[in-house]
Amino acid sequence: MKKIERRALIAGSLEALGGLFLAGCRRRPKVEMRQGDVAEAAVATYVAPGDLDPYYLFYSGGQSGHIFVAGIPSMRHISTIPVFTPYPGTGHGFDKESKAMLGGYLWGDAHHVALSQTNGDYDGRWIFVSDNANNRMARIDLRDFKTKQILGPIPNVSGNHCSSFVTTNTEYVLAASRFSVPLPMGTYAPIEQYATVYKGVVAGVKVDPKTGEMSLGWEILMPPFDYDLGTTGKGPSNDWAFWSCYNSERATGKLEVTSTQRDRDYVTAVNWKLAEQAIANGKYKIIDGVKVIDPKDTPGVVYFMPCSKSPHGVDVTPDGKYIVGSGKLQSITTVFNFEKMLTAIQQKNFTGDEDGIPVLKYEAIKDAEVNVGLGPLHTQFDDQGYAYTSLFIESAIAKWKLGTWEVIDKIPVSYNIGHLCVIGGDTVHPDGKYVIALNKLSHGRHLSVGPSQPESSQLIDITGEKMKLLYDAFTESEPHYSQVIAASKIHPIEVYPKEESRNPNAIWDVKDAKIERDGTHVTVKMTAVRSNFEPNKIEVNKGDLVTIHLTNIEQTTDETHGFGLSEYNINTSIDPGETKTLEFVADKVGVYAYYCTSFCSALHQEMQGYLLVKPK
Amino acid sequence: MSPAVPVPSPVSFLEKTNAFFDRPLGKRGRLTVLVAALLLIPTFFFPLWNMTLFSNQFQDGLDLHIYSYTLAGGHTASRDDLREINTLNHYIGMRPLLESDFSEFTWLPLMTGIFFILALRAVVIGKVASLVDTAVLFMYSSLFSLWSFYHRMYQYGHQLDPTAPVKVAPFMPPMLGSRQLANFQVQCYPGAASYFMVAFFLLLVAALVITWVKAR
Secondary structure (H helix, E strand, C coil): CCCCCCCCCCCCHHHHHHHHHCCCCCCCCCCCCCHHHHHHHHHHHCCCCCCCCCEEEEEECECCCEEEEEEECCCCEEEEEECCCCECCCCECCCHHHHHHHCCCCCCCEEEEEEEEECCEEEEEEEEEEECCCCEEEEEECCCCEEEEEECCCCCCCCCCCCCCECCCCCEEEEECCCCECCCCCCCCCHHHHHHHCEEEEEEEEECCCCCCEEEEEEEEECCCEEEEEEECCHHHCCEEEEEEECCCCCCCCHHHHCCCCCEEEEEEEEHHHHHHHHHCCCCEEECCEEEECCCCCCCCEEEEEEECCEEEEEECCCCCEEEEEECCCCCEEEEEHHHHHHHHHCCCEEEEECCEEEECHHHHEEEEECCCCCEEEEEECCCCEEEEEECCCCEEEEEECCCCCEEEEEECCCCEEEEEEECCCCCCCCEEEEEEEECCCCCCCCCCCCCCCEEEEEEECCCCCCEEEEEEEECCCCCCEEEEEHHHCCCCCCCCHHHCCCCCCCCCHHHCEEEEECCEEEEEEEEECCEEECCEEEEECCCEEEEEEEECCCECCCCEEEEECCCCEEEEECCCCEEEEEEECCCCEEEEEECCCCCCCCHHHCEEEEEEECC | CCCCCCCCCHHHHHHHHHHHHHCECCHHHHHHHHHHHHHCHHHHCCCCEEEEEEECCEEEEEEEEECCCCEEECEECCEEHHHHHHHHHHHHCCCCCCHHHCCHHHHHHHHHHHHHHHHHHHHHHCEHHHHHHHHHHHHHHHHHHHHHHHHHHHHHHHCCCCCCCCCCCCCCCCCCEEEEECCEEEEEEECHHHHHHHHHHHHHHHHHHHHHHHHC
16 A cells, blocks of 8 residues: 555644635645554445445536536446546447437536425435536436436526526426526626626526426526525425525625625525416516516515625525535535525515515524534535535535534535535435545645546445544546435346337347438448347448437447447447437548447458449 | 966067057146146247357347247347357358248247147047147157257358358357357257147157056
C-alpha cells in the first residue's frame, strides 16, 4: 500500500475557510483512519466476486449529460446511462430515434436525479433528471435503464436547475428558472430592465401515472430571482412544493457580490393542488404555448418564506412537518414549521410582498436555527430521527437531531461537499445506513491524472452515534446529486423479448434480411447475430439515402452487437432483441467496411460487411 | 429307473397359452391397466428427455427439453436457451434444432394416444390377448423411438457442415449420462414423461402377472 503522509486533523473554521480560499492548492489527504477502522471499513464495503451490492446509487452526471450507476456499499461504477449527450458506447444519439430525442444538442447539464415515487417512497419505475443548460427533463425507464423521453426545452423555463424533484405519487416533476429572462424565450429586453421585465418561472411537469410520459403541466410567473433547488412536501405538506432562491436582490452584473447583499433570501412555497385548480378554472394566460399562472390573479397559490442568505438546499423531513432551508453563506440551517406556515398564511402574518406574492413573517414560521457549521448546503434524513447537513465551506457533514435541534456529530469530508445522500433520505421512509458525500473537489486524493481531476464521493456509515468514513470513490465530471434505492425495488430485463417486439421494421430470421430500393432511397432490413450481419454487402449509388433497420436477433443476456461504418460517422449498439434505425446519405464514393463494434464471440472480428458506393 | 417326467408337448404349451390369452382380465388386472392408461396423460406435460449444457459462462446450464410433441429450451428473462444452443452449434456446422425437422413430434403423440386407446380397449374387452398386444406393440414402438432418438442425435453430431468455421470431428452426443464436448459439460437424462412411459409398461406387465397368478 502506498504510504501516505498523515496529518493531524485540525477541525475548526480556520482550516475550513482555508479549504474555501485555498481551493486548488495541492494538499495531502487529511482524514486519518486508524488501522482497526481501516479493516472494519474494508469488510463493510467489500462485495465479494459474484456477490451483488444491495443498493443502486444513481449519480446525476452534470455536464457529461449522463447518469452514472454505482453499487452501494462497494461504490463500484457499474454503468453509465447516456441521457442528454451522444454516447458512442451505447450508440445513444446516433440512431434515428435517440438522435431525434437529443434534438440536435450535443450536451446537457444533468443536475438532479429523481426516482419516481408511490406514496412517498421510491417505486423503482423511472428516474427523472433535469438539464440545467437546455431546460429539458428526461425520463429513464428502470426496466431497461434507457432514456425514454426528453421533454423540452420547456418553454419559459430558463436554466432548469432546481429540478427534477417529484411529488409523492409522481404526479409532477418540478422545474424552475435559475436564470430569469424576458419571456417568452427569444424576447429581447436590455439587462437594465432585469428587475421589472425579466421573469422567473416555477413549474410542474405532468407525468402520466401509467406510462411515465411527461407533458407540460402548470407554470407560475415569478419575480426575477434565481430559483435554485426544490423539493416536495410529504404527509401534511403533501400538496406543497418548495423552491429555494438566491438573488432576491434582483441584481445583475457580478452576482457573487450583487446578489449577496441582503441577509435573507427566500424559499418559495407553492400549493400545487391550488395551482392545478387555477389551471382547471381557466385562471391562466398562455405564454409560448404553456398555461402560466400569475400569482397576482390567484392568491393562495404562492408564498415566500424568508430564509438565511443564498439558500441552496430546501428539504422536507420524512414526516412532512418541517422544511429545512440551508443558507449556504451562513452557519445555520433554518427549520420551518409547516403548521406554523399554514397558521401564518391564515392570519395573513406577512411582512410585505414581492410582485404580489406575500412574504411570510420569518419569526412566525421558523422553529429553529440549527448551528450546523459553515456553508450548509443540503439536508437528508435517516430512519432514526436525525438529519445530515452538508457543509461546503467547512468540508464536513453535521448530524443533528430533529426536535431538539442539537448537533450530535460532525465528520470531515474530502473535500468541499455539495449534495449528500442518505439511502431513501428524501422519502417518507428513509433506510438510513449510509450517507454518501458528493464532494466537489478531490485535491489529489487519488492517483494523479493531471490537472483535470475526478470528482470524489465518500461512503459514510451512519448506523452508530458517530459517523464513520468507509470508502472513497471517484467519478467523472460531475455528479451533483444522487439517490440510492434498494436493489430489490428494481427489476430490469436483460434482453428485449422477441414476443414484445413491436417495431414494424424488426426481422427475426436471417432469411428475412433484404435490401429494397425506392428511387434513391435504399432500405435495408438487417440482422445481427453471432457472428454475422445479413446482408453483408450493401450496394448503393452516390447520393442515395440509406436507411438500415438493424435487429439483434439474439435472446441471450449480454450479447449486444455493435454497428460501426467506417468514415461515415455511423455507430450504434443493439442489445439482444432490439431494433434500431440508422439513416445517412451515401455521399462518399468508394467501399467502406461496417463491422461489429461490441465484442460478441470468438468470430467477432469476422463480423463485418461492406457498403459499396458507386459513382453516379 | 426314475419315473418318467411328463414332457409338455409344444402343442399343449400353445393350447395352454391360447387358453390364457383368451382369459378375461380380473377386476384387479383391469384396474391396473386403467391406472397404466391414465399414466400416459402426464407424458404430454413433462419432457421425455432433458439435456443440459454447462460451461463457465452458463453455470446454470442451457436447458433443452424434448417433449413427445415439441422441443423446448429453457426460457428466462435473460435467455432463450434453444436459440442460444442453435447459435452456438452453428459454429461447428450443426444444423439448427428446428421443431419442423422432427417427424417424431407428429407420430410420438399419435402413438401415445393410440396406446392410451389400446390400454382402455384392454380394460373394456378385458382379454389377456389385447393386453399382450398392447404391451408388445408398446415395447416395439418404444425401442423404435429410442433408436430414432439415437439416430437423430447421431445425425446432428455427424452431419456437420463442412464449411463451418470451427471444424470438429463428428461426435455422438450423450444420450444417457454426462460428456465433455469442447467447453461444454453435456448432461442428458430421461425426463419425467419417460418414467411415466416405463411405469405404463410395467403396469401392463403387472396386470399380466396378476392374471397369470390368478389362473394357476
